[in-house]
Amino acid sequence: MKVGFLSESPADEAAICILVEAVLGRPIRRVHPPLRARGWPNVKQILPAVLRHLQFRTDARGLVVVVDSDDSPIHDDDHEDPSRFSPECRLCQLEQVIRQTTRRWHLPRGMKPLLVATGLAVPAVEGWYLCGRDREVGEADWRAHLGTGNEPYTRRDLKHRTYGTTRPSLRRETDQAVEDAKRLAHEIGRLEADFPVGFGNLAREVGLWRAMVDG
Numbered sequence: 001m002k003v004g005f006l007s008e009s010p011a012d013e014a015a016i017c018i019l020v021e022a023v024l025g026r027p028i029r030r031v032h033p034p035l036r037a038r039g040w041p042n043v044k045q046i047l048p049a050v051l052r053h054l055q056f057r058t059d060a061r062g063l064v065v066v067v068d069s070d071d072s073p074i075h076d077d078d079h080e081d082p083s084r085f086s087p088e089c090r091l092c093q094l095e096q097v098i099r100q101t102t103r104r105w106h107l108p109r110g111m112k113p114l115l116v117a118t119g120l121a122v123p124a125v126e127g128w129y130l131c132g133r134d135r136e137v138g139e140a141d142w143r144a145h146l147g148t149g150n151e152p153y154t155r156r157d158l159k160h161r162t163y164g165t166t167r168p169s170l171r172r173e174t175d176q177a178v179e180d181a182k183r184l185a186h187e188i189g190r191l192e193a194d195f196p197v198g199f200g201n202l203a204r205e206v207g208l209w210r211a212m213v214d215g
Contacts, residue, residue, distance in 0.1 A: 015177035022185035119202030126158035
């Protein structure tokens with residue numbers, strides 16, 4: 001299956017590909033969009049162009065988009081109701097951009113619509129990489145303390161715990177992210193249990209792809 005990836009760093013895209021393969025249960029051939037993001041605002045900015053490129057200029061079947069939540073609100077089940085859309089929730093914002101972009105498309109006869117799955121790393125993707133090797137890190141504890149000024153750790157802490165430095169080189173970042181993703185691929189259920197909203201959403205949407213692709 002050919003899939004494109006869009007995240008805040010090429011290191012994260014390499015790791016997320018491994019995690020998505022584990023959920024999907026089949027190998028993925030990566031399709032590289034011509035645009036690359038650096039940080040959350042840029043992901044949202046280039047997402048429409050990436051969607052169009054993959055849909056009309058490649059034979060990619062899907063796109064995976066993952067961003068960090070940072071200090072923004074964590075996605076809630078209530079947000080699935082359009083009337084409860086949260087303008088500060090980054091997952092809501094991604095879904096809105098995807099809907100607004102794709103609903104204007106008129107696909108040629110026989111062209112299948114691009115499958116899109118979104119994930120929210122709470123509070124940062126390094127939290128996912130630490131799953132199984134740092135018991136303090138998890139979605140529930142972060143949610144419980146978000147906005148109190150008494151969060152259990154900072155995003156800077158997560159970087160240091162993951163890479164051994166707060167300013168890793170891209171090579172160091174990629175090597176560690178891929179190493180952790182390969183480990184987590186064998187315990188993907190634990191990652192979903194510890195990060196049920198952000199990774200859970202990604203896993204559920206990718207899980208739906210199996211029936212669509214096989215059908």
